[in-house]
Amino acid sequence: MTQSSSVHSLAGHNALPDLRTWLQRLAATDRLAVARDGVSLTDELAAISKKLELERAVLFPSPGGHAMPVVSNIFTDRSWVADSLGISTDKLLPRFQQAVRHRLPWVEVDEAPAQEVVHRDVDLLKQLPIPKHNEHDSGPYITAALLIARNPKTGVQNVSIHRCQVSGPDRIGVLLLPRHTLHYFKMAEQAGEGLDIALVIGVHPACILASQAIAAVDEDEMEIAGALLGRPIEMVKCKTNQVRVPAHAEIVIEGRILPNVREPEGPFGEFPQYYGPRADREVIHVAAITHRKDAIFHTIVGGGMEHLVLGEIPREATLLEHLQRSFASVRDVRLTRGGVCRYHLVVKVEKTSNGEPKNIIMGAFGGHYDVKQVVVVDMDVNIDDPVEIEWAIATRFQADRDLIVVSGAQGSKLDPSSDGGISAKMGIDATKPVEAGPMVFKRIHVNGLEQVDLPRVLQDDPKAAFARIVTA
Numbered sequence: 001m002t003q004s005s006s007v008h009s010l011a012g013h014n015a016l017p018d019l020r021t022w023l024q025r026l027a028a029t030d031r032l033a034v035a036r037d038g039v040s041l042t043d044e045l046a047a048i049s050k051k052l053e054l055e056r057a058v059l060f061p062s063p064g065g066h067a068m069p070v071v072s073n074i075f076t077d078r079s080w081v082a083d084s085l086g087i088s089t090d091k092l093l094p095r096f097q098q099a100v101r102h103r104l105p106w107v108e109v110d111e112a113p114a115q116e117v118v119h120r121d122v123d124l125l126k127q128l129p130i131p132k133h134n135e136h137d138s139g140p141y142i143t144a145a146l147l148i149a150r151n152p153k154t155g156v157q158n159v160s161i162h163r164c165q166v167s168g169p170d171r172i173g174v175l176l177l178p179r180h181t182l183h184y185f186k187m188a189e190q191a192g193e194g195l196d197i198a199l200v201i202g203v204h205p206a207c208i209l210a211s212q213a214i215a216a217v218d219e220d221e222m223e224i225a226g227a228l229l230g231r232p233i234e235m236v237k238c239k240t241n242q243v244r245v246p247a248h249a250e251i252v253i254e255g256r257i258l259p260n261v262r263e264p265e266g267p268f269g270e271f272p273q274y275y276g277p278r279a280d281r282e283v284i285h286v287a288a289i290t291h292r293k294d295a296i297f298h299t300i301v302g303g304g305m306e307h308l309v310l311g312e313i314p315r316e317a318t319l320l321e322h323l324q325r326s327f328a329s330v331r332d333v334r335l336t337r338g339g340v341c342r343y344h345l346v347v348k349v350e351k352t353s354n355g356e357p358k359n360i361i362m363g364a365f366g367g368h369y370d371v372k373q374v375v376v377v378d379m380d381v382n383i384d385d386p387v388e389i390e391w392a393i394a395t396r397f398q399a400d401r402d403l404i405v406v407s408g409a410q411g412s413k414l415d416p417s418s419d420g421g422i423s424a425k426m427g428i429d430a431t432k433p434v435e436a437g438p439m440v441f442k443r444i445h446v447n448g449l450e451q452v453d454l455p456r457v458l459q460d461d462p463k464a465a466f467a468r469i470v471t472a
């Protein structure tokens with residue numbers, strides 16, 4: 001899809017796509033609930049969000065008596081993400097692949113709604129409605145903030161999301177996994193410096209999704225967001241440092257990751273549905289908070305559907321790209337819900353040679369260390385349906401012939417069954433043999449099923465009809 005056609009596909013969204021344009025669309029299509037006043041920021045806001053996570057976004061007008069509203073569940077299904085980009089769900093992964101290949105540089109602007117209000121005297125819990133989510137979380141967490149940092153040598157920006165614990169009025173404990181933000185921070189720390197950053201809250205889903213692309217170091221994820229939306233993101237310089245942030249964001253927290261400081265952070269409810277443990281982690285000192293006059297705070301419940309979907313789509317696109325580089329038969333992939341949208345991968349193939357599914361399985365293990373189980377299925381299996389995937393395993397797989405087990409590989413540290421991140425891998429080839437006769441694996445089918453018109457063939461009043469036909 002070209003960039004001009006993606007602009008065209010957003011026709012009707014003439015305003016720059018931001019959180020508000022997306023919330024307006026959700027409200028207009030009956031996908032937004034609004035809570036009554038008086039909901040507590042501690043547990044209750046997360047409980048209501050979780051209750052509605054498969055149905056609706058929720059706007060809390062004044063949670064905990066706070067003047068600033070909170071929104072949650074802004075995308076809890078892949079079809080919502082596709083809708084936010086103005087495309088159909090089957091175009092989602094190809095569109096993401098395309099955006100990663102052809103990034104669109106952002107443009108800098110001088111004035112920004114995100115800076116209408118500036119607090120230089122910072123008190124996080126007073127100025128922002130920050131919820132506490134899962135039962136044993138250590139306290140309130142900022143969970144939906146884009147952390148934007150600059151390469152200290154080149155100025156190239158990186159965008160990622162981290163769990164951010166409120167540790168004091170102007171202090172945030174942050175978990176930095178071994179990726180790009182940590183790489184930039186180590187560069188700064190080795191030079192005896194801190195790393196200037198910004199935490200950006202309240203952006204369009206495209207910006208959140210783009211932040212999760214498995215891009216190379218020094219590939220600015222905000223350029224992927226621009227490509228996803230088909231127009232450059234407008235960025236503005238922070239008030240207290242050189243970091244550039246989306247001008248149409250709701251809220252920006254400006255600060256610096258402190259050198260040679262580590263303080264306790266955690267526990268925090270994570271995507272595997274377990275708690276990430278408490279440990280000494282990096283610390284952000286906050287210099288300023290800026291926001292819109294009527295800012296909206298976005299929160300993501302840890303381990304909820306929004307958290308799962310947020311990791312799912314960018315990883316699927318990356319794994320699909322990785323597999324298609326080596327295997328022309330790969331058509332689609334899905335990270336399943338039961339596999340916490342990270343660990344269990346299903347690959348759909350148009351199989352042309354026996355044996356290749358096992359090569360695909362080994363390729364997928366190499367695609368991302370989180371992938372722990374791979375199931376390969378044929379084109380006639382609906383990979384969005386766990387029952388269909390199990391049916392393929394039940395009827396096309398033999399464990400002594402079609403199973404691969406690899407011991408002692410790298411896995412996810414957040415998988416509590418792993419040995420500190422050392423994990424086994426399992427591959428299941430659930431495809432039918434190429435040479436199978438035409439009837440052996442032919443799915444049963446009733447002729448005319450798809451054409452049945454129920455109002456035409458059924459009587460209007462079944463109770464009365466039944467009483468006429470069957471007498472007591």
Ligand code: MN
Nearest residue numbers: 158159180215
């Ligand atoms: Mn990056």
